[in-house]
Amino acid sequence: MNLICSCAIVTPASSLFAQNSGPGSPVTPPAALAPFGVIGHTALNPAWRLSGLPGQQAAPVTRFEFNNTAGEPALQLTTGKSYGVLAHDWSGPAPAELSWRWRVDQPLEQADLATKKGDDAAVKVCVMFDQPLADIPLLQRATLALARTATGQALPHASVCYVWDKRYPAGTSGANPYSARVRYIVLDGSPLGQWTAQRRRVNDDFQSLFGKESPTTPPVTTVAVGADSDNTGGRSVAYLSQLRWLP
Numbered sequence: 001m002n003l004i005c006s007c008a009i010v011t012p013a014s015s016l017f018a019q020n021s022g023p024g025s026p027v028t029p030p031a032a033l034a035p036f037g038v039i040g041h042t043a044l045n046p047a048w049r050l051s052g053l054p055g056q057q058a059a060p061v062t063r064f065e066f067n068n069t070a071g072e073p074a075l076q077l078t079t080g081k082s083y084g085v086l087a088h089d090w091s092g093p094a095p096a097e098l099s100w101r102w103r104v105d106q107p108l109e110q111a112d113l114a115t116k117k118g119d120d121a122a123v124k125v126c127v128m129f130d131q132p133l134a135d136i137p138l139l140q141r142a143t144l145a146l147a148r149t150a151t152g153q154a155l156p157h158a159s160v161c162y163v164w165d166k167r168y169p170a171g172t173s174g175a176n177p178y179s180a181r182v183r184y185i186v187l188d189g190s191p192l193g194q195w196t197a198q199r200r201r202v203n204d205d206f207q208s209l210f211g212k213e214s215p216t217t218p219p220v221t222t223v224a225v226g227a228d229s230d231n232t233g234g235r236s237v238a239y240l241s242q243l244r245w246l247p
Contacts, residue, residue, distance in 0.1 A: 033088055033223060033244055036075040037066030048086040059083045059230035069103070072195070074241035077123055077227040079108075079234070085226035094202040094220045100125060100243040103195045104164055110232040112167055113184055116177045120229045123238035124163045124184075127202050128156035128222040135214045140180055147179070155181070156221065158214075160205050162187050162198065164238065173209060183209040195239075199246070 034047035042065045044050070052061035062084025065076045075086075104122045112118025133141055136157060148155050159182045165172075166189025176182035185205060190196040203217045225243070229236055 033090065036064075036086075036240075039068075039073050042066055044086070048088050051085050051087065053083050053230070059228075062227050062229075069239050069241075070195075072101075072239075072241055074101075074103075074239040075225070077225070077236075077238045077240065079120075079122070079227050079229040079236045081229055081233045081235075083226075083228040083230040085224050087222050087224040090220055090223050092219055094127065094206075094217065095245040095247055096201065096203075097199050097246040098125070098127065098202050098223075098243070099197070099199040099246050101195050101197050101241045102164060102239065103193065104190070104236070104238040105193050106235065106237040107164075107166060107189075107192065108229055108232055108234045108236045110234055111165065111229075113163060113165060113172075113186070114168075114174060114177065117231055119177050120232045120234065120236075121163045121165065121227060122229075122236035123227050123240060124161050124225065125198075125240070125243065126159050126161040126182075126222075126224045126226070127206075127220055128224065129158040129160070129206060129210075129218045130221045131157035131210065131214055131218045133157065136181070137213070143179070144181060155179075157181060158206070158210050158218070159183070159224075160185070160202065160209055162200060165189055185209070195241075 034045050036048060037044050044064060044066055052058055060082040062082045063078040064086055067076055102123050107122050108120050110118055111120045161182060161184045163184050163186055165186045168186045170186055170188045172186040187198055188196060206217045225240055227238060
């Protein structure tokens with residue numbers, strides 16, 4: 001089951017964001033995403049919280065490790081009939097763009113984002129929003145409340161997930177088969193073993209997926225990355241690096 005879809009190697013915040021309130025005013029950088037870890041160590045930065053599926057029948061948790069891949073510091077995501085998400089709290093309006101690099105060495109051949117049976121991904125990057133409950137259709141609002149009660153988790157009101165996928169063409173979008181509060185955009189199924197750079201205008205993507213509900217993009221609450229193969233029972237290996245907000 002995939003209730004939410006969810007690397008950050010960043011330069012200092014002051015080099016990523018520069019906001020001037022007027023001539024001669026000091027630069028005030030907004031909060032940046034924390035790095036996944038420290039170069040030379042495999043332990044993860046505690047700013048990234050690991051979670052799996054709740055319940056006694058939960059799948060094993062996806063393995064996340066910070067290491068060097070072909071000379072590039074990166075987060076390695078390894079699944080084996082597993083599910084896992086790393087989440088980073090981030091509060092405020094979405095900056096202009098979110099960028100990152102990713103690479104898949106071993107894909108999930110049976111993955112199919114449009115079905116529950118195939119709802120797995122070797123790697124995904126998600127942004128979660130504090131969408132007002134009043135904007136959410138009544139039936140989905142009730143379903144969200146039931147899911148929160150059943151899992152004991154404060155599930156996000158709206159999530160935009162960017163997914164590496166080779167089944168569907170880049171640009172394909174839709175709702176997660178488990179929850180319409182999670183919507184995805186396929187970015188690419190780039191050649192295996194090759195790094196690909198991505199840049200997304202998050203506000204535009206929210207509006208394309210949720211704009212009929214919320215004409216004003218709500219604040220971001222969380223950035224998450226993840227990988228799962230609990231539905232297809234497969235195994236995958238992927239990498240993420242340089243996840244950061246751009247002004």
